[in-house]
Amino acid sequence: MLTGAYALGQVKIGSTDQPIHPRAMVAVENNKGILLPSVNQTNQLPLYQESLNEQFSGDLTMSGMVMYNKEEKDVYRFDGYEWSSASRSSKLTKKISRFSAKGSDVVQVIVLGITAKSAPIPFSFNKSLVNKELNNLNLTIDNGTIEFKEDGLYRINPSLFFKAAGGLSVGNAQSKVYIEKYFKEDGENRFWKVAMNSYTMAGLVVTVGEEGANNFEYTSYFKAGDKIQIRFAVSSTGLGVGVGLTQATQHPDTYLLIEKLN
Secondary structure (H helix, E strand, C coil), rough: CEEECCCCCCEEEEECCCCCCCCCEEEEEECCCCCECCCCHHHHHEECCCCCCCCECCCCCCCEEEEEEEECCCEEEEECCCCCCCCCHHHHCCEEEEEEEEEEEEEEEEEEEECCEEEEEEEEECCCCCCEEEEECCCEEEEEEEEEEEEEEEEEEEEEEEEEEEEEEEEEEEEEEEEEEEECCCCEEEEEEEEEEEEEEECCCCCCCCCCEEEECEEEECCCCCCEEEEEEEEEECCEEEEEECCCCCCCEEEEEEEEEC
C-alpha cells in the first residue's frame, strides 16, 4: 500500500505508521524489500552493443540506473558510460584516464626495406561520450604528449587499430606501437623508448584490407612532471617493398587507457 506522509513529495511503501526520514523521498517499511527490474543476461542490459570495444554506448542521462543481472547474480549500475557490477569499483571512481585519438587516418609505407619513421598517435581529451573518454587523473595532454601530475605506479594500455594498404614483404610486415618517455639531454627535450609491441602480419604478400588492433600493457613508476608519447611505425622482418599500413585514428579500438595503481 502506498501512503503519502509528512512532507510534500515523500512516498512511504507499507501499512504501518513508521515515519519517513526527512531527507528521504521514498521509504520502504522494515522487513520488506525491493525487487529490482532484471535481465536474464548481460547482453539484455540497455545500450548493449556487441560491436563496441567495451560493449556499451554511453548516455549520461542514464547515470545511476540499476538493474539485477541474473546471469551474474549481481546488481549492475550504469555510470553514464557502461554497466558494471555493484560489487566492483565503478570506472568513474577509479583512478583512470581514457583518451581517444583525433585527426585523419595516417598512412605509413616501407619503401625498399627502409622502415617508416615513427609518428606520434594524436591522442587527446575531447570529453567524448561516444568514445567513453575520462580524465579522472587530471593528466595534461597536448599534441599527443601526456604529462603526469602525481608520483605513482601507473599501468599504461595503448591500443591502435590499423588496416593494411597492401604490398610485398620478404618476411613479415609489422605494426609497431611504442611508449616513449620524455627527458632532457644537453638542454634539449628528447624521448626514449621504454616499451614496444609488434603486431606481425602473416604471409609474403600483404593483403589490402587486412586489419588488426595492436595493444599491450606497460607498468612503471612515474614522477609528477614526467611525460610520455605513444608512437606508431610500420616495419618488416625482411625486405619490405611498398608495404603500407593505415593508422585508423578514429576507430573505437584506437585508444589510450592509463590507470594509477597506488
